[in-house]
Every structure is written in C-alpha cells, then in structure tokens.
Amino acid sequence: MKLYQPGDTSNAICPDCGKLVSTTFAYRDVPFDDGTGVVKGILAAVCDECEAVVSIPAQSTPAIRRAREAADIPLEVSIPAPEIEIIDAAAYRIDPDATTRLRKSLFAFYLQRLRHDESAAGMLRREFETWNAAKIEQRNRVGKAVRIPQRRLSFKISPKTDRDVQWLMKAIGMNKTDTVRSVIMEIERDLLAPKAPNGLRHLQDIAAVVNA
Ligand SMILES: [Zn+2]
Structure with missing residues (x-):
C-alpha cells in the first residue's frame, strides 16, 4: 500500500469539474456517504481547480471506520x-x-x-x-x-x-x-x-x- 503524504500530487476525474484534473493530497473533513456524520481531518485527494474532495486513499479507511463507530x-x-x-x-x-x-x-x-x-x-x-x-x-x-x-x-x-x-x-x-x-x-x-x-x-x- 502506498502511503501518501500531504502535498503529494496525483490525477483523478473530478465529478464537480467533470474532467480529469490534477489533485493534491490534504487533510479535509469528509461527510459519510449516507450523510449521517463527518469524518474529521482525513487525508484526501483534493481537486486543484475546485477544491472538491475527489478521492480518499486506502490509508484513510481505518480513520473512517473509527469515526463511523463513534457515531452512536x-x-x-x-x-x-x-x-x-x-x-x-x-x-x-x-x-x-x-x-x-x-x-x-x-x-x-x-x-x-x-x-x-x-x-x-x-x-x-x-x-x-x-x-x-x-x-x-x-x-x-x-x-x-x-x-x-x-x-x-x-x-x-x-x-x-x-x-x-x-x-x-x-x-x-x-x-x-x-x-x-x-x-x-x-x-x-x-x-x-x-x-x-x-x-x-x-x-x-x-x-x-x-x-x-
Ligand atoms: Zn474539481
């Protein structure tokens, strides 16, 4: 598993921009898929053009799981x-x-x-x-x-x-x-x-x- 650092760059399709964009890894608060809560401060790939969170690397999965468990x-x-x-x-x-x-x-x-x-x-x-x-x-x-x-x-x-x-x-x-x-x-x-x-x-x- 590749561990990304904040500031690392990559490319991904941004759903908001609707095209391939360059991304930069940064810590962001990300809402759960079902909208029941927010995971605070996880590393995510952020679109360089519109600042949207475009993807979440595998290394952030345990933090998401812990946040879900805490959402009692x-x-x-x-x-x-x-x-x-x-x-x-x-x-x-x-x-x-x-x-x-x-x-x-x-x-x-x-x-x-x-x-x-x-x-x-x-x-x-x-x-x-x-x-x-x-x-x-x-x-x-x-x-x-x-x-x-x-x-x-x-x-x-x-x-x-x-x-x-x-x-x-x-x-x-x-x-x-x-x-x-x-x-x-x-x-x-x-x-x-x-x-x-x-x-x-x-x-x-x-x-x-x-x-x-
Ligand atoms: Zn974008």
Whole structure:
C-alpha cells in the first residue's frame, strides 16, 4: 500500500469539474456517504481547480471506520418497569458487579443471535404476542390497583446495532418498542428461566471484556 503524504500530487476525474484534473493530497473533513456524520481531518485527494474532495486513499479507511463507530445512535423506548428488571436481573446473573454497559451488550448479543437465526426470528412475533398476553392477564388478575409504571430504556448503539434493530423490526413487522420488548423476552427465556443457563459462561467472558 502506498502511503501518501500531504502535498503529494496525483490525477483523478473530478465529478464537480467533470474532467480529469490534477489533485493534491490534504487533510479535509469528509461527510459519510449516507450523510449521517463527518469524518474529521482525513487525508484526501483534493481537486486543484475546485477544491472538491475527489478521492480518499486506502490509508484513510481505518480513520473512517473509527469515526463511523463513534457515531452512536440513541435507542429509546418506554416499556413496562418489570421488563427493565428482567434485563437488570439477567445482567446481575452474569456478573453481580455489572455496569449499565452490560445491559446494552446483552441487548446487542441477543439481537445479533436473532439476526443469525432466521427461524427463531420468524417465530418471534407470535411468541412475543403470547408472552405479552400472559403478562397482561397476570396484571388483570392482580387487579387494577396494581399500576405498572412505564420506564425509559435508553442506549447509545452503534450504527451496526441500529441496522440490526431495523432489520428485526422489518422481519417481524413490529414497532421499535415491541421489537425491543421481544429481545427482552428472549433474554428472560434464555438467562432467567433456566436453572443453569447454557450460554452463561460465554456471556461472563463477554462481561469481563465489556466491564474492563
Ligand atoms: Zn474539481
């Protein structure tokens, strides 16, 4: 790989000028292709005639990747308080010293697992509806006096996890809130319901990294 230095010159087609132009390498702020953010100060080939960024050398790719990873996206939903307790209890079961960061990792882990298991994702909606109906019935049984408060679940997620959320919403045809709740249902079934959860050891290894 050739490493360019600022001030190096080259030739490229400038889309703005519509012709072959000479270019000079310089540090520039470059917007992401999808317009969701800007990479600050990366080396780019700049058109000598109109100053447009014409191309980006391979050596700038890691800086672009880091900037993308830093462009976290808020995920905020309001869900019944007992479901926040599920995710907290699951995090506690993995690591009693778990930080709130583990909540997010746990969510991302189960989301990722559904992403890679289309048959599980396919059954998710019906299972969620059954699960939710059982919760409502249980609430009705204890009576109206027991009011279940809503709590806000708020994460900053990577663009990749956000794409997984969008994918799952589309795959199961549910809104964001119920999609998040169905992932929480998965966490309950996998980590809280069994006496000795299968993946516990693996998740404890993940927690050790997350909490480092
Ligand atoms: Zn130009």
